[in-house]
Structures are given as structure tokens and as C-alpha cells.
Amino acid sequence: MPKDPARGSVFRIGFAVLDRQIVADDGEHVGKTDDVEFSWNEGEAPAMTALLTDTAALGPRITGRLGRMWRAVLARLRPFDHDEPVRIPIGDVEAFSPTTRLSTPAPEGSRAAEKWLGDNVVGRIPGARR
Numbered sequence: 001m002p003k004d005p006a007r008g009s010v011f012r013i014g015f016a017v018l019d020r021q022i023v024a025d026d027g028e029h030v031g032k033t034d035d036v037e038f039s040w041n042e043g044e045a046p047a048m049t050a051l052l053t054d055t056a057a058l059g060p061r062i063t064g065r066l067g068r069m070w071r072a073v074l075a076r077l078r079p080f081d082h083d084e085p086v087r088i089p090i091g092d093v094e095a096f097s098p099t100t101r102l103s104t105p106a107p108e109g110s111r112a113a114e115k116w117l118g119d120n121v122v123g124r125i126p127g128a129r130r
Contacts, residue, residue, distance in 0.1 A: 013048070021099045022053060022088070024106040031110055033100060034058040034085065050087045051100065053110065057085030086110045 013036060022030040034057035037050040059071045086109050094103040122128050 016096050017048075017051070017100065020096070022051065022102065023099050024102050025094075025104055026106075028106045030088075030102070030106045031086070031114075035061060037087070048090050050089050051093065052085040052087055054086040 017033050017036060020033050022033060024030055031053040033051045033053055035052040036048055037052060038046045039049045040046040056074060059067060059074055061067075062070050086107050088102065088107055092102050092104045094101045
């Protein structure tokens with residue numbers, strides 16, 4: 001990957017952004033970055049516009065039979081009506097390394113699938129509430 005002359009260094013998204021823990025400004029763990037969103041205009045370089053997190057963002061990254069199974073299970077267990085991932089605008093990111101730190105509170109809907117599974121599956125296991 002070539003260096004960006006304006007920045008003077010290489011920014012590797014796969015290393016610095018994807019699968020890194022996201023932490024809100026209050027210290028709450030939001031989740032991990034499952035995908036990134038880009039936008040671009042003709043004649044300009046692509047620009048990263050948002051981080052995508054949650055189980056809905058991870059599904060499309062998994063290919064083949066496992067990916068189809070993941071999306072089918074997600075469609076049945078999704079704790080809310082839409083199957084869009086949680087979108088965090090890039091302007092809300094304070095820093096990327098070693099974890100992605102936000103300058104804002106956790107976005108609404110983050111970790112919803114985890115909370116739903118904790119309440120409705122794990123919470124029903126005898127002794128799980130101790």
C-alpha cells in the first residue's frame with residue numbers, strides 16, 4: 001500500500017481498525033469493529049466514513065455456508081426489527097490504537113444481541129445469575 005503524502009505514513013485498516021475493541025468515552029465497551037464504510041467522489045481518494053459493529057455487520061464478511069447460516073440465525077434471534085449494523089460515524093472516533101476510543105457515549109443499539117442472549121438464553125441456565 002503506498003504512503004499517503006499528506007499523512008506521511010501508511011494506515012492499514014485491517015490491522016489498525018478491524019476486529020479491534022471499541023470503547024465509548026465513559027469506558028463502556030461497545031463491541032468490536034466488524035466492518036468499515038467508505039464513500040468516495042469521482043476523482044478523489046476513498047474516505048472512511050463510519051465503523052460498523054454488531055452481529056449484522058459481521059455476517060456479510062463470512063462467506064459460504066457458514067455465512068448463510070449466520071445470517072439465518074441472526075434473522076431469527078435479532079432483538080429488534082431491522083437487521084442493520086450499528087453505525088459509528090468516523091467523526092466520533094478519538095483514536096484507533098490500541099483500542100478504538102470514541103469521543104461520544106455508546107451508540108444506541110450497541111451490544112443489543114449480546115444483551116438479548118444474556119437475558120433470554122444464558123440467564124435461563126440454572127446458576128447463571130450468581
